[in-house]
Amino acid sequence: MSEEPYDLRKVLAEIKDDPTQYHETNKEINPEADLAGVYRYIGAGGTVQRPTTEGPAMMFNNVTGFPDSRVLIGLMASRKRVGKILHHDYKTLGHLLNDAVTHPVEPVKVAHDAAPAQEVVHKATDPDFDIRKLLAAPTNTPVDAGPYITVGVVYGSSPDNQQSDVTIHRMVLEDKDTIGMYIMPGGRHLGAFLKEYEAKNEPMPITINIGLDPAITIGATFEPPTTPLGYNELQVAGALRDEPVQLVNGVAVNQLGIARSEWIIEGEILPNTHMQEDINTNTGFAMPEFPGYNGTANPAVNVVKIKAVTHRKDNPIVQTVIGPSEEHVSMAGIPTEASILNLVDRAIPGKVKNVYNAPAGGGKLMTIMQIHKEDEADEGIQRQAAILAFSAFKELKTVILVDEDVDIFDWNDVMWTVNTRFQADKDIMVLEGMRNHPLDPSELPEYDPARIRIRGMSSKLILDGTVPFDMKDKFKRAPFKEMPNWKEYLE
Missing domain, CATH: 2.30.110.10 (Electron Transport, Fmn-binding Protein; Chain A)
Structure with missing residues (x-):
């Protein structure tokens, strides 16, 4: 049967x-x-x-x-x-x-x-x-x-x-x-x-x-x-x-x-x-x-x-x-992650290792992207990936870019990146006058009359927390000994 x-x-x-x-x-x-x-x-x-x-x-x-x-x-x-x-x-x-x-x-x-x-x-x-x-x-x-x-x-x-x-x-x-x-x-x-x-x-x-x-x-x-x-x-x-x-x-x-x-x-x-x-x-x-x-x-x-x-x-x-x-994060966010991966995999294959649409954005407004830089020619590819993410999903508002050693599902790890691998004067990109989701209450014309002509327009934000490729040796995390038997100490 x-x-x-x-x-x-x-x-x-x-x-x-x-x-x-x-x-x-x-x-x-x-x-x-x-x-x-x-x-x-x-x-x-x-x-x-x-x-x-x-x-x-x-x-x-x-x-x-x-x-x-x-x-x-x-x-x-x-x-x-x-x-x-x-x-x-x-x-x-x-x-x-x-x-x-x-x-x-x-x-x-x-x-x-x-x-x-x-x-x-x-x-x-x-x-x-x-x-x-x-x-x-x-x-x-x-x-x-x-x-x-x-x-x-x-x-x-x-x-x-x-x-x-x-x-x-x-x-x-x-x-x-x-x-x-x-x-x-x-x-x-x-x-x-x-x-x-x-x-x-x-x-x-x-x-x-x-x-x-x-x-x-x-x-x-x-x-x-x-x-x-x-x-x-x-x-x-x-x-x-x-x-x-x-x-x-x-x-x-x-x-x-x-x-x-x-x-x-x-x-x-x-x-x-x-x-x-x-x-x-x-x-x-x-x-x-x-x-x-x-x-x-x-x-x-x-x-x-x-x-x-x-x-x-x-x-x-x-x-x-x-x-x-x-x-809602599961329903909206996981397919959005798939949509972003679908587009970046075709445009810049192998450079985006994983994507997470975090609860802070309700699954729609925020994406964290884990970037792989293989050599110095990949510098800047991370920002192209962010722009591709906005193309894949117009309701996306914020993209945070991190390196491969960062756990994108751990908010403390992501914010650690923003605090130790990020300078606001050089690592922020703002894209003005774009479409987003009309349920975001900050996207009202009275909030920013100069840039929001009708409800549902927004400025998009990229926070680039990736380390410049030629400086990777200065941003190595403190190394700890690998202990495969660590669970024995909980028994």
């Missing part, structure tokens, strides 16, 4: 016996701010308000108002846990993702009876249908615009069905059959497909897939130029697992869903239609975003009308994240 394909439940089965990585609780929890408030202390990490820490993923089995489902948070809120889930060294996950994106494995379609995600079907035409009573979507803070789907993978296609893509967006439950979806301007292929539908004044069929193998969730966050328009990132997950992701036809819309999801929401994005994101609360806030601040409620998010919801029959799992947590 063949082994079951990968899905969220198979992943949880692989880590559930390790209390440092997974914890379940039957204590009742309110999904309205309490659930995120509790996990903030236990395992959120990232740029979440202190105190916080890195801890186990948590399954809440007793969610107020939702007796038939569970909520999982923090599954990817540890790079080491992601390494364990993907069966790979956590320090070289960027290399793993880079290899996967260049060796894609296409999804396959299965029948309805082979799709666990469609075991139970709720039609929006049912008189008692209400997504807010069906899906245990939490709010992260008391001022959120409403319950949010924070880690739902949206599957969409071009009108001619020749191209498809998966993306992740923030989505708020607005009323019983309506979702407000924020599609960032100029970003992601879903927006390109939507423009085609809007030109025809037709609704765009989509599925929102919740409760997934992290190989899918992490792979879905790749962006151009690594994955151009028409590259369906489910192929990345297929490569990571060495098996194709399974898809299934929707029950109410002409679109595909991920067959082994816990939940599938089927709906249509209405053409040329928008609504106020916080229409039910008027707080002015959306939800906490990856830079560590509450996102401003958008006055005109896209409107999704729900047609059906399907889910597994056995206590389906709602997976959620806290926006500024370490979980």
Whole structure:
């Protein structure tokens, strides 16, 4: 008998016996701010308000108002846990993702009876249908615009069905059959497909897939130029697992869903239609975003009308994240590392040994690059690598360059470099007037009217902490004796 394909439940089965990585609780929890408030202390990490820490993923089995489902948070809120889930060294996950994106494995379609995600079907035409009573979507803070789907993978296609893509967006439950979806301007292929539908004044069929193998969730966050328009990132997950992701036809819309999801929401994005994101609360806030601040409620998010919801029959799992947590760093940062490695490997092969998108930048805004200088002709190649990183990922804001003897995953080691191998008058590069991420609150025109013309523009920063090649002998770390048997002294 063949082994079951990968899905969220198979992943949880692989880590559930390790209390440092997974914890379940039957204590009742309110999904309205309490659930995120509790996990903030236990395992959120990232740029979440202190105190916080890195801890186990948590399954809440007793969610107020939702007796038939569970909520999982923090599954990817540890790079080491992601390494364990993907069966790979956590320090070289960027290399793993880079290899996967260049060796894609296409999804396959299965029948309805082979799709666990469609075991139970709720039609929006049912008189008692209400997504807010069906899906245990939490709010992260008391001022959120409403319950949010924070880690739902949206599957969409071009009108001619020749191209498809998966993306992740923030989505708020607005009323019983309506979702407000924020599609960032100029970003992601879903927006390109939507423009085609809007030109025809037709609704765009989509599925929102919740409760997934992290190989899918992490792979879905790749962006151009690594994955151009028409590259369906489910192929990345297929490569990571060495098996194709399974898809299934929707029950109410002409679109595909991920067959082994816990939940599938089927709906249509209405053409040329928008609504106020916080229409039910008027707080002015959306939800906490990856830079560590509450996102401003958008006055005109896209409107999704729900047609059906399907889910597994056995206590389906709602997976959620806290926006500024370490979980976002894993989802956004590791594919960004892969994108940077993909580009620099082609342009200057062998010169960038590794890349880390640190939690301080939420996985998007900061990269630490480990540089290999082989001879004096390589001097300056490190700054070219930094500029290539900005080309690979436009939302990157800061690059720190370090030598091979520096552990890029150890913030003290990185800052040691900045303090002992860096002079501010010669080792800083500033690139003005470039595009970045509009959720960075410093990128407002009123912050710097001379350089920020519209929201989302930024100056980019390069800190070159690499030693000049001809001075390497003056920057050797203090040598210690190698002791292969050191662990014996802990016994």
